[in-house]
Amino acid sequence: MSTVYLEHRPNSSYPYKEYGPACMYPEYKYGEDTIQEKNDIYDMVRNCLFGLELDLDNYGTAKWNPLGKYIKPGDCVLIKPNWVMHFNGAKHVTENALECLVTHPSCLRAICDYCLIALKGTGLVIIGDAPMQDCDLSFLLDKAHFNNILLFYKAHGQSVTFMDFRKYQTTFDHNKVIIDKIYQSGEATNVDMGSLSMHEKKSGKRIYQVDNYNRDETSNYHGEKRHIYSINKDVLNADVIINFCKPKSHRLAGFTAAMKNMVGIAYNKASLPHRVEGSVEEGGDAYLNKSRIKQRIDHILDRKLKHEDEHNIFLATIDRYIYGALLLLERKFGKDPYIKGIWYGNDTIWRTVMDLNYIERYADKNGILQKKPQRKILNFADMVIAGHHNGPCQPEPKEMGIIMAGEDAVAMDLAICKIIGFPDEKIPMVRSIRNHEADYLFGHDYENINIVSNCMEYVGDLEGLQFPVQWRYQPHDSWAESLK
Template sequence: MLKPNWVKEHDERFPGPNRWEHVVTHPTVIEAVARWAAKKMQGKGSITLCDAPQTDSSFARIREYCGLDALLARLRNDFPGVAISTGLPGDPLGNTHIRLDSASEFVGYRGQGRLYGASYDVAETNARHNGTHHEYLLCRTPMDADVFINLPKLKTHKKVGVTCALKNLVGINANKNWLPHHTEGIPDQEGDQFPSATTRARLEHAWMGAAKRWLNNRPGASRLFVPIKKVGRLVFGDTQKVIRSGNWHGNDTCWRMVLDLNKCFCFFDGAGQPRKKPLRYLAVVDGIVAGEGNGPMSPDPKPCGVILAGTHPVAVDCVAATLMGFDWQRLRLLKNSFQIRELNFVEVRPEGIEVISNRPAWAGRINEMEETFNFRPHFGWVGAIENNPRALTA
């Protein structure tokens, strides 16, 4: 299975067919990897290209803008013995229900009961995560794959700092509202929705919370949430300028969910049972035209002309973050990857990560990388994660 980043058909700020290269995995990268994999299969087997885009995205437009039909036609013509598919309406194999329970990174987290998922139905999110009860619903096709090739986009991210191999697994979920994204409240209340208790933040929390509860009790009125959000933005400020919804470096929720997903994927198969053989995994990161600033949905293009590849998601992400000009040890997602209590899928150590590159300044140990692209972080992360080495231009 090949798992691109197909989160959205365009930059959220600029809808249209020519605004996607810095948002999703480039089809040339997808095709190159698919061809490499198909050759290895020697005329038999199957390759599935799949992702679960954001709920308000249009896969039809992703397919159109990225030329996926022509891509598939070329692959099928050149590899007739390999079944190659994408764009299915749901997972034909169904779902995989995983209960991590005491092995979850949310065990002991004091924000439980106020977790916010992917929609205003917070009751559903918190029903799946409380005490030592923690569960996820994943698509079965990736869980059953003999080989999983992760094809993330190199971008900044508003909730975890960077989105790369680890975060790309959000796209294998069957119900994203089971995924806690932030915790309602401020840090003094064990929350991370807002960084501080300003009058505006208190009013927004109360007003939007009441609106969400009202809508949750009236399923037929859910279509009203979009205009309500628009009114909220006018009153409380635009999300591109105002920190809300855990979109800052103090988010102590989302990294836990991402590590949990990787635990589910590494340790369980499609039947929800412990894997009998190790997962065969490869990550190939598209950094040709990366995304900086307000990622993942509204990043600015960052031409880098780089491809990263590796066999462990944490090693890949640490190198990617360093190459972006960030201190990976200031990113909770990466720092805490090396401190997992149960179901530890990170057998590597930071000092053991070695970079092999055609650029001498990057080759060697991760802490020896001398030149970076100095990405601009999401505005909620500015000043919290940057390194200051010599800048590099593509």
């Protein structure tokens, strides 16, 4: 049985710029000058740690070390937020636009305090993610006041590091053509899932595609019984991972939460299959019905990428306009509105997510899969203000007042799926777990998930609990038909 803790505080809100607790907790190390007038988030994260019954013997004293179960002095600790994009693509969303898009910095500061308590002045804390290719991470860290975390710890003589796990960041011009790639300082470790990969459970020849990445590059990573993932070396060097996701509706996966957040451990995202080329009838899942126009769109987009790699901006721009014209034709005359795997029939992305979660737990520092877990993992979900409708990059804010925590990412996602009102059988990843298709990867009984909460109405076996209707998410438009 897996336990998930749900902390619900109605009308809770994020603090602005400064993230210390609102009272002098016995274990707090930084003095009364850092205490805020109000900080619901710090209290809620702390309550999650207590709710998971961590170091109960020392709770309420200066010795309380809840993360001591996971973190030992000298460890390398990775805190993994969701830093997907530096702006919300939903232009009509003006309030809480970033708050519903990325993990809030106050969540990271609270859990980081307890990581440092456990490390006792040793080891290393990294806060890192691989956001989308065109995310301006420096801008996001400044705009959303993440940098205040580093400034705070520096003032108190402690070192915490931010890392961008991507191979590169791209710059687009006004025509949405890549004009530059800014390479990061990280290194890759390739991990081969081989026949263990969830992609091997699907028969037939597959041409994998990833938005804004060359399919030839992706094919170098994936083939028959060869499923290689390019993982940032610093992720695999971690002894402990604290996964702090931002649950949202998702255009490819239905929803994103703890498991999907592991897409952000990749170095080269060309290694992460998002869809299989072609229609369902043709053995693909990029769209529903056969379409010559959509086939042509795929060809044009791939050619555009090759022109960009050659720095031929003129030809890449022409391809971009051809793509736009074909898209208009398809929208007017096409049999279905789906394209590029953005729909409920996507049978690829969830398999990639499953593989990454296995790698996160079982790949050693050299990228070799082992039979025993290689690092300890604890998961959190920032749902104080979550994101629904057209996520992950154009979400609308959903005020929920929830922070969740649990050791098991699978159990977390099953609980979140029910909380947001999405039927298990309609979400491919959840359906696969419920049908025991992934038992060989995760090996748990997910029919018995225990929910613990500060609210008694949400305590008990997940199957028997009912959650408020107002917590339900609006799905992405391309999933609405399936999730009616």
